[in-house]
Amino acid sequence: MFRILVINPGSTSTKLAIFEDENEVLNETVRHTSAEIEPFEKITDQYEFRKKVIENFLNKAGYPLSSFSAIIGRGGLLKPIPGGIYSVNEDMLKDLKSGKYGEHASNLGGLIAYELAKEVEIQSFIADPVVVDEMMDIARFSGHPDFPRKSIFHALNQKEIGRQLAEKLGKDYEDSNLIIVHMGGGISVGAHKKGKVVDVNNALDGDGPFTPERAGTLPLTGLIDLCYSGKYTLDEVKKLIKGKGGFVAYLNTNDGREVQEKIVKGDEKAKLIYSAMAFQVAKWIGKFAAAMNFEVDGIALTGGLAYDKDMMVPWISERVEFIAPVYTFPGGDEERALAMSAFRALKGVQKINTY
Numbered sequence: 001m002f003r004i005l006v007i008n009p010g011s012t013s014t015k016l017a018i019f020e021d022e023n024e025v026l027n028e029t030v031r032h033t034s035a036e037i038e039p040f041e042k043i044t045d046q047y048e049f050r051k052k053v054i055e056n057f058l059n060k061a062g063y064p065l066s067s068f069s070a071i072i073g074r075g076g077l078l079k080p081i082p083g084g085i086y087s088v089n090e091d092m093l094k095d096l097k098s099g100k101y102g103e104h105a106s107n108l109g110g111l112i113a114y115e116l117a118k119e120v121e122i123q124s125f126i127a128d129p130v131v132v133d134e135m136m137d138i139a140r141f142s143g144h145p146d147f148p149r150k151s152i153f154h155a156l157n158q159k160e161i162g163r164q165l166a167e168k169l170g171k172d173y174e175d176s177n178l179i180i181v182h183m184g185g186g187i188s189v190g191a192h193k194k195g196k197v198v199d200v201n202n203a204l205d206g207d208g209p210f211t212p213e214r215a216g217t218l219p220l221t222g223l224i225d226l227c228y229s230g231k232y233t234l235d236e237v238k239k240l241i242k243g244k245g246g247f248v249a250y251l252n253t254n255d256g257r258e259v260q261e262k263i264v265k266g267d268e269k270a271k272l273i274y275s276a277m278a279f280q281v282a283k284w285i286g287k288f289a290a291a292m293n294f295e296v297d298g299i300a301l302t303g304g305l306a307y308d309k310d311m312m313v314p315w316i317s318e319r320v321e322f323i324a325p326v327y328t329f330p331g332g333d334e335e336r337a338l339a340m341s342a343f344r345a346l347k348g349v350q351k352i353n354t355y
């Protein structure tokens with residue numbers, strides 16, 4: 001029996017799971033408020049904070065590190081690579097630590113998996129990192145050659161949910177046209193055409209709907225003026241867009257459930273902001289339906305906000321269900337997707353890639 005520890009650091013949470021072969025033994029989501037995260041200037045500064053969360057989880061669960069066969073973490077901003085499982089090696093560690101390809105919570109997945117695995121001399125992996133790139137060439141244009149569009153998104157969950165949605169529709173993933181919307185701390189909307197994510201918003205880089213903690217696409221001239229106003233440093237502007245944008249900027253929270261509670265208590269501003277997010281998500285779904293000539297078999301809503309079946313889900317669905325049937329996969333299935341990659345690699349039935 002293989003016992004696998006799964007580490008999934010998201011922008012607003014750390015999700016942890018223990019699998020024994022294909023069976024999930026434990027799964028816990030530790031949520032991090034914006035007040036908790038804000039003091040950390042860089043993602044790597046969160047290393048000790050997140051590692052402690054994992055150690056507490058293991059202590060509480062009563063599983064010593066030495067009882068695991070392998071550790072798999074969600075990764076990470078790396079050079080663009082094909083999907084699959086990768087062992088964490090020195091080159092990967094260097095890129096994750098330096099933030100050469102950017103900063104994201106999932107960079108910590110590979111880093112912490114490696115350090116913990118080293119302590120007990122077991123293998124560490126990452127799988128389907130956020131940089132998986134299957135974009136069609138026509139989608140790479142932004143409008144200026146200095147700014148090509150990039151494929152950075154919730155690849156792990158989008159691929160897993162794509163497969164689950166295709167199965168629900170009685171089709172093969174490789175033979176379906178799907179739109180998958182992951183709504184977490186960040187939001188990505190992906191056009192999955194015959195098993196490839198041919199177009200997707202860059203969820204990290206001012207491209208897409210606004211999110212619980214990100215500004216999404218902004219009016220460009222206003223942003224340029226702000227950059228040159230002398231009021232903000234470069235890091236402050238970056239934080240304004242990612243970390244202090246979206247719900248955080250409008251409502252001072254990154255928690256969708258808190259926004260819901262405000263709405264239920266009659267807060268009209270909260271209702272308007274929450275419905276504006278649903279409106280923007282629906283518009284991006286329409287955009288990617290056009291990217292697939294409106295030949296869409298199904299639409300999936302997943303990520304934390306897809307738990308909200310009273311407001312977020314119906315407010316999006318009512319605008320887009322004429323395109324294709326809408327299904328929800330609340331939360332997603334990232335931990336299982338990671339664990340199954342590690343399981344297949346340990347069994348020797350999936351090739352382990354070298355970064």
Ligand SMILES: Nc1ncnc2c1ncn2[C@@H]1O[C@H](COP(=O)(O)OP(=O)(O)OP(=O)(O)O)[C@@H](O)[C@H]1O
Nearest residue numbers: 010011012013184185186212255256257304305307
């Ligand atoms: N029942 C719920 N209703 C509404 N919002 C919810 C619910 N449960 C979680 N959320 C919200 O979903 C968001 C977090 O989603 P998720 O856990 O998928 O994100 P994450 O893993 O932190 O980040 P990301 O998925 O972008 O990497 C938060 O705003 C959280 O408050």
Ligand SMILES: CCCC(=O)O
Nearest residue numbers: 130152153154186203
């Ligand atoms: C880039 C995908 C993950 C996120 O939005 O946080």
